[in-house]
Amino acid sequence: MTTPTTAEACRSSSASTAVQIDGFRGPLIGPDHADYDIARAVWNAAIDRRPRLIARCIAAADVAAAVRFARDHDLEIAVRGGGHNVAGTAVCDDGIVIDLSAMRAVRVDPAQRSAWVQGGALWGDVDRETQAHGLATTGGIVSHTGVAGLTLGGGVGWLMRKHGLTVDNLLAADVVTADGERLRASADEHPDLFWALQGGGGNFGVVSAFEFRLHRVGPTVLAGPLLWDASDAAEVLRFYRDFVRDAPDELGTVVRFGTAPPLAAIPEHLHWRPVLMVGLCYSGxxxxxxxxxxxxxxxxxxxxxxVGPAPYAGFQSALDSTVVHGWNYYWKSTHLPALRDDLVDTLVEHAFSGSSPRSYAAMFHLKGAVSRVAEGATAFGNRQASHAITLDAVWRPGEDFGDRDTAWARRFFAALGRYREGVYVNFLGGDEDPGRVREAYGDAVYERLVDVKTRYDPDNVFHHNQNIRPRVLADRS
Ligand SMILES: Cc1cc2nc3c(=O)[nH]c(=O)nc-3n(C[C@H](O)[C@H](O)[C@H](O)COP(=O)(O)OP(=O)(O)OC[C@H]3O[C@@H](n4cnc5c(N)ncnc54)[C@H](O)[C@@H]3O)c2cc1C
Incomplete structure (x- = not known):
């Protein structure tokens, strides 16, 4: 069991806010609290928002109390899981952050091959506990990403082609709804809500805990990156296209276009050299x-x-130091079809022309089990796409790459325009056209999500997210 540490740290400092919430046991952090600036910071330092109150929950009852309090006081609500979303939706200005970051417990049932995971856990917490039993489920490829936001948007990772998306492994969720009620959603209980939670994001309630199906994985897998010089990128990508088309489901790959990061495993003379990196994880x-x-x-x-035999849980954190908390990030993203020659040329033409040595593009290979689940069986859209790519401008505080690389990501995205096949909702940034949320789902799934939203959150209490508006509001816009 992973023990929460943030709550303890916070409780030990003075609770300086005068606000009280009935029935709330965790720390309440207002602007005059010693931990306020740490508590309001999210992964993306380009997001700088000042909530009126951060309610750091230590149990599901706290979540319900915070939702009721926010509604009674007409406060804007933001919900924080891992705080990792690039759009920074986990924190709002002038409202309340319902913060689950102290709720990180993970309990594994090896006999049932399932895990119960609290709503503020990170993927590193899950991998550590499940791999102790030689088990795992599909999770993100950076261990400090939150379980909640990732799961609710769908969940892509090394294991998805074999075991499906994270949402395909979701068995149940404990949810606090917009009116503060606590429900359990599963295939048998509130199935409409359960369906919407499998990809519809944080629109339907606050999830205090998830239950996942686990699979035998590793603990040793064949994993690591292959690096080629950027000048070889087009040739390697054309080979890669045919290679992954026929590859077994056990093979997950992510192509990273950028410079070689200064990781201990990479020899110094290669650091910052433009490279095509194919990261892979073979779990057979x-x-x-x-x-x-x-x-x-x-x-x-x-x-x-x-590439070599590696512990799966360790490999899951191999990229952590390339995308650290506290740098500035700007993302554009789209799904892509199979890599035709002209698409390869477009990728290579744009991918290496960012200014910041930390900017990169990352392309996940989908297909396999992801595409074998029927469209509409869950709320995750565009299951037939071949790849999901993010174009990521990255610059450290004080560096002046921001404007140039934001423009680079936008230019790159525009160049991919004619290949676009939907988008993964969790890769959307904060300045997207409104139509992009619909694009993430396709019309049929989106309309069904609007129906579920109308049923469970008719007043759009949970709107600080990639928002799906309830019917009456949706029809007005
Ligand atoms: C470096 C990096 C790597 C990534 N890698 C992957 C990857 O490999 N695979 C992948 O699928 N995605 C990946 N993502 C995207 C990731 O899925 C999203 O950023 C996701 O939102 C992160 O979840 P979080 O809990 O940390 O989000 P937060 O920023 O905490 O929250 C984002 C939104 O999720 C909702 N939310 C959060 N917690 C809850 C809750 N308990 N109940 C209800 N709603 C909640 C809210 O609407 C909130 O606004 C990555 C992101 C980053 C920055």
């Missing part, structure tokens, strides 16, 4: 994986081959 038998990867390794001599 190691020897079979070695055979499978032979042709990819041989398609063009890599600058570096770090």
């Amino acid at each position: 038998p190691i020897e079979r994986g070695e055979q499978l990867l032979g042709p990819l390794r041989a398609c063009r001599t890599p600058l570096l081959d770090l």
